[in-house]
Amino acid sequence: MSERIEIRAPAEQTEGTRAQILRWLKQAGDRVSENEPLIEIETDKVTVEVPSPGSGVLREILRHEQDEITPGELLGWLDPQGKSADAAPAGAAQTAHGAGAASAPGGGAIRDGGAADQAGSAGQLSPAVRRLLAEHGLTAANVRGTGRGGRVTVEDVLRAAGTGTGGAAGQAPADTGSAAPPQGPAPDGVRRVPHSSVRRRTAEHMVQSLLHTAPHVTTVFEADMAAVLEDRARRREEFAQRGVPLTLTAYFVQAAVAAIRVVPEANSRWTDVALEIYEAIHIGVGTAVEGSGLIVPVLRDAHTRDVFETARGLEDLVSRARAGKLAPADVRGGTFTISNHGVSGSLLAAPIIINQPQSAILGIGKLERRVVVVSEGEAEKIAVRPRCYVTLTLDHRAMDGHQANRFMQSFVDTLSRWGS
DSSP states (O other), rough: OOEEEEOOOOOOOOTTTTTTEESSSSTTTEOTTTEEEEEEEEEEOOEEEOSSSSEEEEEEEEOOOOEEEOOOOEEEEETTTTOOOOSSOOOHHHHHTTTOEETTTTEEEEESSSHHHHHHHHGOOOHHHHHHHHHHTTOOGSSSSSGGGOOOHHHHHHHHHHTTOOTTTTOOOOOOOOOOOOOOSTTTOOOOOOOOOOHHHHHHHHHHHIIIIEEEEEEEEHHHHHHHHHHHHHHHHHHHHHOOOOOOHHHHHHHHHHHHHHHHGGGEOOOOOOOOOSSSOOOOEEEEETTTTTOOOTTTGGOOOOHHHHHHHHHHHHHHTTTTTOOOGGOOSEEEEEEOOGTTTSOOOOOHHHHHHHHTEEEEEEEEEEEEEETTTEEEEEEEEEEEEEEEEEETTTHHHHHHHHHHHHHHHHHHHTTT
């Protein structure tokens, strides 16, 4: 027999990023060509296709839809000399299709739709399901599984936790503090939009950051953008001729790098034993994507880029994000985040939830012309200036107020004195 070809999860992953199988694009017994899309994997931020590592017949699927997976984990295997679907082992086909018969603890088969099926599926729990059961004080035996073969899914556990059901026999249901999911059909005049896995995970990540991890504090400054707008008007055509749009976000990234150099603690993460300050500055930029919500692609090594290289990198990331072509590596490894919420009209947002395990996130409000008092020597006068509110939400464990204010002062000074 020829050596099998292993199908493994992508190896790149950073701490705090979870991934699960969204769907297999092929079934056991199907012939697959090398580099043909084989699996869709969903991380905290993006959905990516995993290509086939070779050509052959898909013989066995080891990890299933909704299973949480780890980097490099074995997901299945190909037979490079496979002839037809009929040659697939019976057990492999059952594994791939989630047949109605599941393996019982005693070795016999159990069928869909009963308490025995529920108990039998407990031995097939994914890591994500086991983690949620432990977090909510539940057991698989009393959670109604709706997955293939009666397997308990993440949604099943969340549903049981939300309704206060599913505790071990003789125990009171866990009080999760979450609202019960709606039961039955939607009332007249109500349209239900099921949560996507990305939306659910984003919500979980935000709650964990705000309520269970970092004490959030926000400081608010106002930035004068006149000098930046003059510079942009002067250089915009030059950048366009070189194929790169010059956006205001490029200036915000440059000013953030300058501020991080003044207050390195903004580019850090808190651990129980030390504050880890990163030497490299990898800035995530919040990007709204129709149908997917907010994605935060990461501009790597922002501290080594000038305005043109910053603008070019941002254009590449944003265009690929909106085309759904980001790779997992594009949304990982950020050390600081910018949320330019002003592009949709927001004047001020506070607090903006910190993207763990980072220590701070910078918010940019809507740019508008405002009446302000300006100084000219010893005199003062009223003038109309282009200004915007900027906020820094910080992990108060990593930084104190005076450090946050120093950061913001550097940030707004860099913008207001651009080119001087």
